[in-house]
Amino acid sequence: MSDSPGIDRRAFVKSAVAIGGAAALSACLDRGPSIDVPRGPEEPSATFPERQHAWNAALPTTDAGNNHHPRHRVLLALDYGDGTPTDAERETVEAALAGVERAYERSAAGLLLTISYSPYYFDRFDDDLPESVDLPEPTALSSFEDPDADAVDAIVHLASDHGEVVMGAEEALKGELGELNGVSQPEAALTDVFSLAERRTGFVGDGLPAENQDVDGVPDDDPVPEDAPLYMGFESAFDGNQPTEDRVTIQQGPFAGGTTQQLSTLTLNLTQWYEQDTRDQRVSKMFCPHHAQNDVVEGAGGNLGSDTRMDDCGDPMETARREGVVGHSQKMVDVREDDTPIILRRDFDSTDRDHAGLHFLSLQRTITDFVTTREAMNGDQIDSDSAVGQRTNNGILQYINTVRRGNFLVPPRSLRALPPADPRATAAENAEVANA
Amino acid sequence: MRKRSRRAFLAGVGATGVGGLAGCLGFELESSSLEPSLVENRPDAVYVPTHTEGMAMGEMGSDGGYSCALTYSYPHRFWTVTGSDTTQVEVGSDDALHLMPVVWHSETGVIPSDVSPRVDVTRDGESVVDGLNPWPMLAQQMGYHFGDNIELPEAGEYTVTVSVGAGGERRTGPLADTAAAEFEFTLDYQPSELRDLPFEDIAEARQGTLGAAEPMQMDMVPTMQAPTADDLPGTVRGTTESGDAQFVVTTLDDATRFGGKEGQQYVAVSPRTPYNRFPLPQMSLSATLSRDGETRFDGYLNEWLGPDLGIHYGAVVEGVAAGDEFTITVDSPPQISRHEGYETAFLGMPDTTLTL
Numbered sequence: 007m008s009d010s011p012g013i014d015r016r017a018f019v020k021s022a023v024a025i026g027g028a029a030a031l032s033a034c035l036d037r038g039p040s041i042d043v044p045r046g047p048e049e050p051s052a053t054f055p056e057r058q059h060a061w062n063a064a065l066p067t068t069d070a071g072n073n074h075h076p077r078h079r080v081l082l083a084l085d086y087g088d089g090t091p092t093d094a095e096r097e098t099v100e101a102a103l104a105g106v107e108r109a110y111e112r113s114a115a116g117l118l119l120t121i122s123y124s125p126y127y128f129d130r131f132d133d134d135l136p137e138s139v140d141l142p143e144p145t146a147l148s149s150f151e152d153p154d155a156d157a158v159d160a161i162v163h164l165a166s167d168h169g170e171v172v173m174g175a176e177e178a179l180k181g182e183l184g185e186l187n188g189v190s191q192p193e194a195a196l197t198d199v200f201s202l203a204e205r206r207t208g209f210v211g212d213g214l215p216a217e218n219q220d221v222d223g224v225p226d227d228d229p230v231p232e233d234a235p236l237y238m239g240f241e242s243a244f245d246g247n248q249p250t251e252d253r254v255t256i257q258q259g260p261f262a263g264g265t266t267q268q269l270s271t272l273t274l275n276l277t278q279w280y281e282q283d284t285r286d287q288r289v290s291k292m293f294c295p296h297h298a299q300n301d302v303v304e305g306a307g308g309n310l311g312s313d314t315r316m317d318d319c320g321d322p323m324e325t326a327r328r329e330g331v332v333g334h335s336q337k338m339v340d341v342r343e344d345d346t347p348i349i350l351r352r353d354f355d356s357t358d359r360d361h362a363g364l365h366f367l368s369l370q371r372t373i374t375d376f377v378t379t380r381e382a383m384n385g386d387q388i389d390s391d392s393a394v395g396q397r398t399n400n401g402i403l404q405y406i407n408t409v410r411r412g413n414f415l416v417p418p419r420s421l422r423a424l425p426p427a428d429p430r431a432t433a434a435e436n437a438e439v440a441n442a
Numbered sequence: 443m444r445k446r447s448r449r450a451f452l453a454g455v456g457a458t459g460v461g462g463l464a465g466c467l468g469f470e471l472e473s474s475s476l477e478p479s480l481v482e483n484r485p486d487a488v489y490v491p492t493h494t495e496g497m498a499m500g501e502m503g504s505d506g507g508y509s510c511a512l513t514y515s516y517p518h519r520f521w522t523v524t525g526s527d528t529t530q531v532e533v534g535s536d537d538a539l540h541l542m543p544v545v546w547h548s549e550t551g552v553i554p555s556d557v558s559p560r561v562d563v564t565r566d567g568e569s570v571v572d573g574l575n576p577w578p579m580l581a582q583q584m585g586y587h588f589g590d591n592i593e594l595p596e597a598g599e600y601t602v603t604v605s606v607g608a609g610g611e612r613r614t615g616p617l618a619d620t621a622a623a624e625f626e627f628t629l630d631y632q633p634s635e636l637r638d639l640p641f642e643d644i645a646e647a648r649q650g651t652l653g654a655a656e657p658m659q660m661d662m663v664p665t666m667q668a669p670t671a672d673d674l675p676g677t678v679r680g681t682t683e684s685g686d687a688q689f690v691v692t693t694l695d696d697a698t699r700f701g702g703k704e705g706q707q708y709v710a711v712s713p714r715t716p717y718n719r720f721p722l723p724q725m726s727l728s729a730t731l732s733r734d735g736e737t738r739f740d741g742y743l744n745e746w747l748g749p750d751l752g753i754h755y756g757a758v759v760e761g762v763a764a765g766d767e768f769t770i771t772v773d774s775p776p777q778i779s780r781h782e783g784y785e786t787a788f789l790g791m792p793d794t795t796l797t798l
């Protein structure tokens with residue numbers, strides 16, 4: 007990487023995450039003052055929660071009362087290969103994960119991580135997943151999409167406010183670093199057990215989309231607002247529109263304390279959005295026409311506090327019939343339970359393949375909860391019963407394309423290292439072996 | 443998920459100007475700035491635009507029960523529509539052409555209004571335009587179609603993939619038998635050839651007057667027009683108007699194809715543009731039917747596709763008798779983008795009543 011002057015350190019860091027690798031990391035660490043991230047505990051397993059996805063308590067709350075979302079992300083897509091895992095391999099995976107957890111404290115400024123497994127991973131076992139886990143293979147979820155299946159075995163999600171931290175954790179997990187943040191790293195590496203099928207990267211938070219808008223899918227005149235946390239220009243995942251972690255956690259069975267993760271790769275085409283729509287059209291399509299007509303949303307929507315006032319939007323079918331347009335979030339309000347959505351969104355933007363995109367990552371108790379929500383977003387009934395089209399004026403469907411879908415199980419922490427499909431059966435077998 | 447790719451059968455047609463317009467002025471059109479300025483005092487109705495344009499037809503293919511022709515012209519202005527608001531879209535300085543994938547149902551020639559084609563453009567395997575969903579549009583020479591201005595970096599051959607979903611529930615006859623389709627075309631983009639496409643100024647005295655440019659005939663592509671009132675099936679009850687659109691009303695004695703029961707009737711409304719008879723999809727319509735002051739039907743007219751009726755709106759009713767009052771309410775005007783000459787029409791659309 008050339009150390010071109012003129013690029014300030016911050017701009018350099020974000021692109022370094024997208025580039026990745028030991029060279030990018032060391033170039034990054036060589037520049038400017040080193041960051042000061044507290045270390046994690048000696049024995050992470052003794053203190054860290056059983057729910058891998060219990061991030062909220064570790065995230066700061068913004069002034070508006072929303073969760074702050076870690077700004078930099080890496081997704082490591084991993085293949086296990088053939089056969090079933092051995093205990094030694096499980097120890098390797100656990101040791102590698104614990105290594106980075108000892109290096110950085112578990113926080114947004116430090117490191118948050120999950121590891122999750124696909125139905126293709128669980129296929130290798132004789133046992134099926136227990137009925138308490140709803141993890142089908144991914145399918146297309148609308149008549150007008152044709153996504154690839156995300157057929158990798160596992161996904162490691164790394165998140166931090168510091169690009170250096172996600173990059174450092176990644177290198178350590180690959181066994182490239184003897185020491186991370188002054189903490190010596192185990193011999194064990196994830197790559198001893200898995201092969202890295204793909205690295206995916208991203209970011210979310212004020213300013214980052216604007217800094218990263220020189221990609222395909224965003225028109226050339228830098229239309230993304232400076233303060234927007236996502237490419238489409240609006241804040242997302244308001245606290246009032248997110249379920250609790252309890253609501254998305256599996257309650258029963260051997261994987262209780264886990265959750266399911268839906269991960270889709272969306273590409274964005276924002277030429278129409280920024281060059282052919284007005285702000286009123288954008289607000290109508292993202293929130294609802296009522297919000298556009300009454301100037302409810304200012305700028306990126308920070309004025310909304312922690313609640314997008316969906317009650318004021320009215321019934322989506324009624325709006326579609328009378329206004330000819332329906333809002334993205336408006337369409338999904340009917341799916342709410344106890345006035346809260348049933349999927350927990352932790353999505354982020356991406357420049358992977360030099361194209362503006364979004365890794366839509368959501369957590370829910372069952373994949374069915376996701377499917378129900380996504381079907382509401384299609385608005386099929388609205389499309390066929392009103393002036394709203396299959397995509398046109400149908401929320402934001404005109405601007406996004408789903409190119410890949412994947413379903414994963416985020417097991418509870420105690421089962422995070424290469425879990426069997428049915429830990430109860432495995433425990434019983436082990437007991438038999440022990441008694442034999 | 444991704445099926446084994448069924449590549450479309452491609453029939454090379456070659457780039458032919460199908461404008462059929464005599465008297466090309468050889469107008470050198472290089473960018474938007476050369477589009478003539480809009481007519482002043484445009485009427486709230488269909489009006490004669492400043493100019494007409496030729497169009498080039500690229501390749502054509504069939505797949506999944508659909509056919510698709512890749513047509514294009516030079517980039518031009520249009521208006522997007524949300525509710526009753528229009529937004530004028532100017533040509534961008536880097537726009538290369540106005541791309542229009544024309545999709546129709548192969549057997550019936552009906553242009554489906556319930557699917558939204560997607561366009562991807564690549565060059566030597568590199569993505570040039572990714573996941574573009576062109577707008578549904580209405581143009582005086584072309585009628586209802588999908589299109590958008592796109593940027594291409596330079597002259598040369600591009601691969602254009604058009605994907606279409608299977609189709610909605612409200613279709614009758616063979617229109618119901620379609621599958622998701624994908625068409626792959628080679629587009630040879632030559633700016634000089636584009637500039638040779640006909641571009642004809644319309645006499646200033648005619649610009650802005652009530653009327654429309656003639657629809658163009660395209661070889662191999664079915665007519666885009668709605669059936670004439672005489673050609674509609676059923677008992678044609680008459681024509682009424684709103685917002686400059688014409689609504690032809692016909693009733694069919696058999697409503698079973700439309701979800702009705704034996705003995706019920708089907709009221710079909712076929713809205714079309716004046717002059718050129720282009721169908722008007724993507725409206726919210728509702729209607730009341732009353733006899734002797736008593737309401738016998740009050741509900742949505744839903745958009746359907748039928749082999750003989752084409753794009754139309756309809757409802758199942760208990761029965762229709764001569765003298766019944768049929769009132770059509772336009773809850774939302776057509777949410778399709780407009781080309782010049784249509785952007786001021788079909789927006790304010792008051793209730794309209796027809797005595798059957």
Ligand code: HEM
Binds near residue numbers: 293349379
């Ligand atoms: C480019 C892609 C997307 C963007 C930019 C986006 C953005 C937004 C924004 C700005 C809101 C309103 C504020 C909020 O409640 O957070 C929202 C709401 C929401 N979105 Fe998305 N979204 C995208 C894709 C999706 C997808 C794929 C889903 C999956 C089904 C989804 C599910 C939801 C849900 C459940 C809500 C809240 C609805 C409610 O208030 O009840 N979004 N989104």
